[in-house]
Structure formats: structure tokens, C-alpha cells
Amino acid sequence: MPAAVLFDLDDTLIDETTASRDAVLAWAAELELTGPGADQRWARISARHYSRYQRRELSFAQQRRERVRDFLGTALTDTAADRLFATYLRHYEAAWTVFDDAVPTLRRARESGLRVAVLTNGEHSQQHHKLERLSLLSEIDLLVASSTLPAGKPDPGAFRHTVNHLGVEPVDVVMVGDSLEKDVFGARAAGLSAILLDRDGTRAGSGVPRVRSLNDLVFTPDRKMTPT
The missing domain is CATH 1.10.150 (DNA polymerase; domain 1)
Known part of the structure; x- marks a missing residue:
């Protein structure tokens, strides 16, 4: 789990x-x-x-x-x-805005006992500013930006670095993101599970677990996590 x-x-x-x-x-x-x-x-x-x-x-x-x-x-x-x-x-x-399903999902994940991190391809100072400005920083346990790494997503090292900082094993981590290549394939190459966020519903044939909304992610008290 x-x-x-x-x-x-x-x-x-x-x-x-x-x-x-x-x-x-x-x-x-x-x-x-x-x-x-x-x-x-x-x-x-x-x-x-x-x-x-x-x-x-x-x-x-x-x-x-x-x-x-x-x-x-x-x-x-x-x-x-x-x-x-x-x-x-x-x-x-x-113009920065948070998707309506973001904060409720982050809170549900933490309430279920999961540790929550953001792994982003970006400059750390700017991505930290986004999270702080939009009141998301307090909703997560860790921010990792590619500017602090030898390489960003989809390099497996980016995922392994983040997992190591969380103190967990790759097999016990799920990645959620909107990029099939960077988020899903990169995570899988590092030994993580992954779920594709397909908000516009255009990638039905991708052959990977996907959700249309973060609200579709299900977290349970025993830390199980699945798309609906």
C-alpha cells in the first residue's frame, strides 16, 4: 500500500x-x-x-x-x-490560480496517512513562490524542483531523490501528473506507480491508470490509493 x-x-x-x-x-x-x-x-x-x-x-x-x-x-x-x-x-x-480539486485532494491524502510531496520541473525559487502565494505550501510535506537536481523529470533520478527524502521506498509511492512522458513513464522507470491526470479527456487510449479530476483519486484510512 x-x-x-x-x-x-x-x-x-x-x-x-x-x-x-x-x-x-x-x-x-x-x-x-x-x-x-x-x-x-x-x-x-x-x-x-x-x-x-x-x-x-x-x-x-x-x-x-x-x-x-x-x-x-x-x-x-x-x-x-x-x-x-x-x-x-x-x-x-x-493570473496564477489553483485548480478547485487541488487543496481538497492534498488534504484528503494527508488525512489518510500519506506523505505528500510536489516534484516539479522548474526553478525552486519560483515554484516555492507559487506554492506560498497560493497557500499550498502548508498542504504538502516536501517540494523538490528540478533546478536542485542533476536532471528533472522524466529522469528516474528525480523520482528516486524525492522518494529518498521522504524516507520511503519507490514501490510504496504513487506519482500523479498531467504528462504521460515526464510524470507517468518517468515514475515507472524509477519503480513508482503512476496515475495520469487527463483533465480534458483526450488520452483515453494511453493504457495507463488515469483520472479526469483529482477528486477521482480515492484515499482510504489504510493508505490505499486508487483512481475511481
Whole structure:
């Protein structure tokens, strides 16, 4: 039976996609950028450079600057890029929201006797700020961000590191997240069980245990955990 549950953060507990979309649209309007598709273009650019950051090709600050330069299509000094990104960041942080099912689920898990951790691919300071700002930090036992690790998800080492810090065995841990590759396959490679969070119901043929909502996770007093 599980002793702990790990949750992804962005688009699992926090609606990161909507926050990013709303932020870039507000930012583009401030910059008087016209034309459709700014949010989709920003998402593609962000994914590309954030992946480079995850591969340690860029620092966290550098990937932010490259996103701004690509989005605006112009050469910018680091200072200018930082200033522009700060404007986007103000909108982004204002748009952070917690999914309605997040806090009740975290509380149910802990009340059932499970230890609860967040394992996230991100910069520790920013992810800690999200949890603190949205009153989630007190709902978990541990935060592990990829910036503090040699490699992030889906590297099995990220999961093993988190499990070791919780003082439990991989076989006694379940990972819950929205990414099939990073959360589910990565967890399984490290010896954990995993449940896919499929909020929009588009991955019915994935062949893995999945839930449409965190409310569908069932925790019992004997620490059993299953999707409904």
C-alpha cells in the first residue's frame, strides 16, 4: 500500500496554461502587438527555450531572455530583455490560480496517512513562490524542483531523490501528473506507480491508470490509493 504520493505542480495543482495565456495576451496588448495567435506562439517559444533550460543549455535567466527575443523578433540587450520579461511576469503571477480539486485532494491524502510531496520541473525559487502565494505550501510535506537536481523529470533520478527524502521506498509511492512522458513513464522507470491526470479527456487510449479530476483519486484510512 502507498506510503506517499507525489504531485506535479504546473497544470496538475495550478492552472499554468491559462495563466501563461492570459499573461501573454495582456502583455502583448501593452506592447501594442496586433494579430492573432500570440498565445500559441508564446507557448511554442516558451516550450523550446524552457526545454533548453531543463537540458542545462541555458540558465533560468537566459531562457527568459531568449523567449522575449524570439517573441518580439528583435535583438535585445540582457537588460532590455529582463525589463520586458518583468512586465510579462507581473501579469503571469497575477493570473496564477489553483485548480478547485487541488487543496481538497492534498488534504484528503494527508488525512489518510500519506506523505505528500510536489516534484516539479522548474526553478525552486519560483515554484516555492507559487506554492506560498497560493497557500499550498502548508498542504504538502516536501517540494523538490528540478533546478536542485542533476536532471528533472522524466529522469528516474528525480523520482528516486524525492522518494529518498521522504524516507520511503519507490514501490510504496504513487506519482500523479498531467504528462504521460515526464510524470507517468518517468515514475515507472524509477519503480513508482503512476496515475495520469487527463483533465480534458483526450488520452483515453494511453493504457495507463488515469483520472479526469483529482477528486477521482480515492484515499482510504489504510493508505490505499486508487483512481475511481
